[in-house]
Amino acid sequence: MNCSLLLLPLLIMLLIRTSTLHAEDDLDYIYSLSLEELLQVKITGSTLTPEELKTVPSAVTVFTQKEISRMGLDTLDELMNLVPGFQSNRSSVSSLNHPFSSRGRRIGNSAAEILILVDGIRLADPRNGGSAIVAPKFPLTPIERVEFIRGPGSAIYGSNAMMGVINIITRSNVNQVSISYGSFNRRKAELQASQKIGPVTIDLFGEIETDNGDDYKVQDTFSTNRIDTDDPISLANLNIKLQWHDTYLNLQHNQFESENFYELNGLSNGFNERTGSLTSVALKQSLNWQAVTSELLLSYNHSRFTTDAQVSAEGDLAPISNPSSNDALFASADLNDYNETRFLWHNDWGIEPQSSLQFGIELRHIDSPETVAENNFDLGDLASSSIPIRYYGSLLATTPVQAKSSRDIVGLYGQYQQRLFDKTNLTLGLRHDDFSNIDSHLSPRFGLVQELNNHHSLKLLYGEAFRAPGESELNLLNNPVVLGNPDLKPETVKNSELIWVGQWSDTGVALCYFESRFKDAIVQVTSGGTRIFENEDQDPSKGFEFELSHELNDHWLLRTTYTHITDTPELSFRESDQLASIMVNYQQGNWNANVFVIYHNDQDMPALDSNGNRITLDDYSLLSGKLNYNFSSDWQGFVQAKNLLDKDYSTPPASDDLTEGVPNRGREILAGIVWQF
Numbered sequence: 245m246n247c248s249l250l251l252l253p254l255l256i257m258l259l260i261r262t263s264t265l266h267a268e269d270d271l272d273y274i275y276s277l278s279l280e281e282l283l284q285v286k287i288t289g290s291t292l293t294p295e296e297l298k299t300v301p302s303a304v305t306v307f308t309q310k311e312i313s314r315m316g317l318d319t320l321d322e323l324m325n326l327v328p329g330f331q332s333n334r335s336s337v338s339s340l341n342h343p344f345s346s347r348g349r350r351i352g353n354s355a356a357e358i359l360i361l362v363d364g365i366r367l368a369d370p371r372n373g374g375s376a377i378v379a380p381k382f383p384l385t386p387i388e389r390v391e392f393i394r395g396p397g398s399a400i401y402g403s404n405a406m407m408g409v410i411n412i413i414t415r416s417n418v419n420q421v422s423i424s425y426g427s428f429n430r431r432k433a434e435l436q437a438s439q440k441i442g443p444v445t446i447d448l449f450g451e452i453e454t455d456n457g458d459d460y461k462v463q464d465t466f467s468t469n470r471i472d473t474d475d476p477i478s479l480a481n482l483n484i485k486l487q488w489h490d491t492y493l494n495l496q497h498n499q500f501e502s503e504n505f506y507e508l509n510g511l512s513n514g515f516n517e518r519t520g521s522l523t524s525v526a527l528k529q530s531l532n533w534q535a536v537t538s539e540l541l542l543s544y545n546h547s548r549f550t551t552d553a554q555v556s557a558e559g560d561l562a563p564i565s566n567p568s569s570n571d572a573l574f575a576s577a578d579l580n581d582y583n584e585t586r587f588l589w590h591n592d593w594g595i596e597p598q599s600s601l602q603f604g605i606e607l608r609h610i611d612s613p614e615t616v617a618e619n620n621f622d623l624g625d626l627a628s629s630s631i632p633i634r635y636y637g638s639l640l641a642t643t644p645v646q647a648k649s650s651r652d653i654v655g656l657y658g659q660y661q662q663r664l665f666d667k668t669n670l671t672l673g674l675r676h677d678d679f680s681n682i683d684s685h686l687s688p689r690f691g692l693v694q695e696l697n698n699h700h701s702l703k704l705l706y707g708e709a710f711r712a713p714g715e716s717e718l719n720l721l722n723n724p725v726v727l728g729n730p731d732l733k734p735e736t737v738k739n740s741e742l743i744w745v746g747q748w749s750d751t752g753v754a755l756c757y758f759e760s761r762f763k764d765a766i767v768q769v770t771s772g773g774t775r776i777f778e779n780e781d782q783d784p785s786k787g788f789e790f791e792l793s794h795e796l797n798d799h800w801l802l803r804t805t806y807t808h809i810t811d812t813p814e815l816s817f818r819e820s821d822q823l824a825s826i827m828v829n830y831q832q833g834n835w836n837a838n839v840f841v842i843y844h845n846d847q848d849m850p851a852l853d854s855n856g857n858r859i860t861l862d863d864y865s866l867l868s869g870k871l872n873y874n875f876s877s878d879w880q881g882f883v884q885a886k887n888l889l890d891k892d893y894s895t896p897p898a899s900d901d902l903t904e905g906v907p908n909r910g911r912e913i914l915a916g917i918v919w920q921f
Contacts (some may be wrong), residue, residue: 247514249913269854279795282308283752286382289361289391289411291671292400292602293658296744298701301671301691302327303756305393305805311417312384313830314883316870320382320390320410325842327392328789329804330408333818333847336897336906338518338551339457339475339505340380346394346408347760348809348819349785351767353377353898357711359397359405362412363485363494365526369547370610371583371646372714373404376462379498379522385422385434386449387838394789395758396739399689401675402606404568406711406737407760414483424882424916428909429884430455432916442724444596449483450464457504458909463511465902466557466572473513474504475909491574494530497521506906508725509899512554515574516533535595541588548594550581556722561621568634573626577617577645579614582715585609598663608653612715613648624722647719647728652680653712654819659689666697678712683734685710703743708734713766717777723900726768726775733779736763750795760785767815786811787821801829808889817848817858818896839913848898861905864893880918887911 286294290302297304305327317323321342324330332344335353343353349355354374360367360382369378388413397405415436422434434455439446457476464471482497499521507516526543556573590604617623618639625633636642657675664670673689689707696702713732720728743756765782768775785823787809794802807823844866848858870884887910894905 250434263386272842279752279793280749280802282306282311282793283747285389285631286389287391288413289409290397291391291661292791293589293661295599297752298747299669299693299695301693301703301705303352303703303705303743303754303758303789304570305392305743307387307390309388311462311866312387312390314870314872315827315838315840316868317384318381319384320378320412322886323384323390325823325844326803326805326827326840328807328823329394329787329793329809330392331820331823331844333895333904334908335845336506336509336899336902337377337897338507339502340477340500340518342380343376345816345819346786347758347761347787347789348812348816348821349407349762350816350819352717353767354714354716356404356714357407358410359401359408360410360412360485361401361495363414363526364528364588365494365496365524365543365667366545366584366586367412367496367522367524367582368404369522370543370545370582370715371547371549371612372716374714374733375522378520381502382412382498383434383451383479384841385451386414386436387412387481389413395705395741395760395858396689396737398677398685398687398709400657400659401705402657402677402687402736403673403679403685403710403712406709406735414447414449414485414838416445416485416846418447418921420918421921422916422918424441424656426455426914426916427912428455428457428529430912431913432914436647443488445487446486447482447483447485451481451656451827453480460505460907462907463902463904466512466554471511471513473504473511475502478504487590488531488780490883491785492526493525494528497523507551507553508620509557509902512572512574515552517552518546518550520545524644529554530606535635536591536593537668537889539588539590541586541590543586543588544583545586547579547582549582550577552576555623556621561626561633561635563672564631564633565635567620567635568622569635569637571620571635573619573621573623574639575617575623576639577615579615579646581611581613583611585808587781591848594910598748600656600661603658604656604722605657606653606657608651608655610651610653610715612646612649612651612719614644614648615642616641616644617888623724625729626724627722643722645720646716647721649715649719651715654678669693669695672705678711679734682712682732685712685734685736694745699746699748701747702737702747703745705741705743706739708736710734711766712779717766720777721774724774725742726777729777732766732777733764735766737761737781743772746819752790753791754791758785758787758788758789762813765815782813782815784811785809785813785816797830801831803829804828818850820844820847820863834874836872837869839867841865841867847896849896849905850898851903859903861894861896865890866891866893878920880920881916882918883913883915884910885913 263882321332354372355376356374457474531538622634661675671691678684742902752843762782764779811819824843845863890911
């Protein structure tokens with residue numbers, strides 16, 4: 245968008261000019277958040293009790309809304325690249341699919357190894373246990389605080405908290421409207437409103453976003469030609485919270501739509517399409533029993549996911565179809581009505597000032613209906629090599645692609661916290677989970693935190709975690725690319741960490757060494773030309789994570805991270821083993837400018853070169869930023885830029901059939917205005 249490109253340097257020039265001016269209506273307080281305040285933010289996702297960064301028994305990175313609002317990022321997957329150990333990359337599964345990982349360990353595209361919680365509610369697709377496919381691009385605007393907890397969390401949360409937990413707390417008591425316009429004809433509107441009606445408080449967040457997408461010229465997946473494609477998307481998000489005394493009701497809804505671009509690793513302009521939604525309703529009740537605080541939570545998640553994709557080139561199936569046809573194979577699957585019901589009873593018992601016990605029970609029930617795909621050639625015949633393959637002439641619902649199933653999960657957990665001495669904290673945890681028709685698992689936890697003095701802490705941590713296979717990994721049928729395996733066992737990890745934390749009034753620093761050892765990893769292996777899920781032992785993941793925050797003065801704040809994963813599992817070849825970021829924030833009067841760079845070193849692709857080695861994609865650095873100006877205490881204007889230098893870069897595809905990386909969007913400029921009422 246040319247007008248925005250002209251506006252950005254103009255606003256930067258105005259910032260420089262006004263940095264020496266002191267307006268009478270200085271609104272510096274709107275952005276004011278000292279580093280010392282940030283370091284005192286309480287972390288709740290690690291132990292279910294409030295803990296400071298220097299004493300919490302986990303490796304944690306936290307962002308508050310004040311920080312997020314200055315960055316120029318829009319969604320959770322983008323923010324992850326500023327967290328040590330985390331990385332998110334675009335995939336060839338769809339234009340919106342950005343699988344993410346922690347500490348270099350990722351196999352699938354659903355990111356089911358990392359559990360995301362939104363106000364205590366699991367943001368996860370009941371079909372696969374992850375969020376990256378059915379709830380991509382989670383918005384940052386409604387977030388009050390987000391905690392990125394690296395390492396195992398199964399001792400509290402059970403399955404899916406294998407490599408980390410992302411704990412999101414949403415905003416309350418906010419009245420704000422934002423409208424923005426940007427590159428690719430992007431239109432975005434957000435509303436946050438809070439209203440108190442008698443004893444009931446209502447908080448609402450709503451967002452609608454759409455754009456026409458970027459333009460790409462890529463290798464056609466069904467010919468030797470290069471073709472033009474684009475990646476238009478639409479997003480909508482809704483969050484409603486009602487609180488009446490100690491009773492809390494929450495509704496969350498996330499939905500999306502994408503067209504063209506890659507869909508299930510193939511290109512088909514005009515046919516490829518993906519839609520999906522994840523809806524959750526939760527009722528929470530707090531109770532007090534003398535020294536015990538209890539919380540009852542009942543929630544229901546419902547997911548819907550539809551994909552339309554071209555599977556073969558024209559003429560590929562003509563020799564083996566009946567009747568013979570030169571048509572390409574097209575398929576459409578509506579994976580609808582997957583749902584999960586969850587009940588949680590959590591208790592916090594303050595035994596004495598120096599010790600406490602947290603314990604509870606969690607019950608979950610998952611229902612997965614049978615899914616029948618529409619296809620013009622029979623997918624089941626193709627998957628089983630049943631020749632000739634039946635040709636129907638049009639899309640008919642004939643082929644089951646997901647078997648019907650249900651699952652009951654029972655989890656019992658307990659956690660004991662004790663302050664042994666004046667500066668020594670001990671955390672012990674244990675959880676038992678039982679999955680019907682799969683297996684049971686025991687997840688222990690040990691954490692010892694020693695405050696050496698007011699500035700230095702050492703953390704020695706050990707934990708075990710697991711992930712039970714999702715319904716899609718167990719019961720995927722008649723797929724010519726990948727099949728489920730009903731005999732899968734849960735995959736497990738044993739994790740050890742040594743962490744040093746240093747904190748001063750103007751500086752915070754953390755250095756972590758970790759080792760993660762896996763057993764029965766759920767991987768895809770090739771069998772007769774089709775991939776199938778199997779359990780295999782996997783190489784360990786080891787490495788270092790470093791982060792530093794430094795407040796130079798009242799105007800300048802620096803934040804930087806570096807990750808070096810020295811050992812990675814072979815099947816995580818798509819992940820970078822060196823990650824870095826640096827962010828600089830400048831605040832002066834009514835102005836705030838934020839600039840940051842993220843770096844990912846080279847990544848390997850599934851495809852092999854002529855020598856049998858994996859094709860490697862180049863490393864890349866991306867420059868982004870945001871400029872804010874407060875016209876008054878109620879009105880704010882901003883311009884943000886992602887990939888400001890218009891870097892041409894690619895990320896690894898999901899399929900070994902693709903010999904080129906997946907192109908990412910170029911420069912994105914967005915300008916908008918915010919009204920607080």
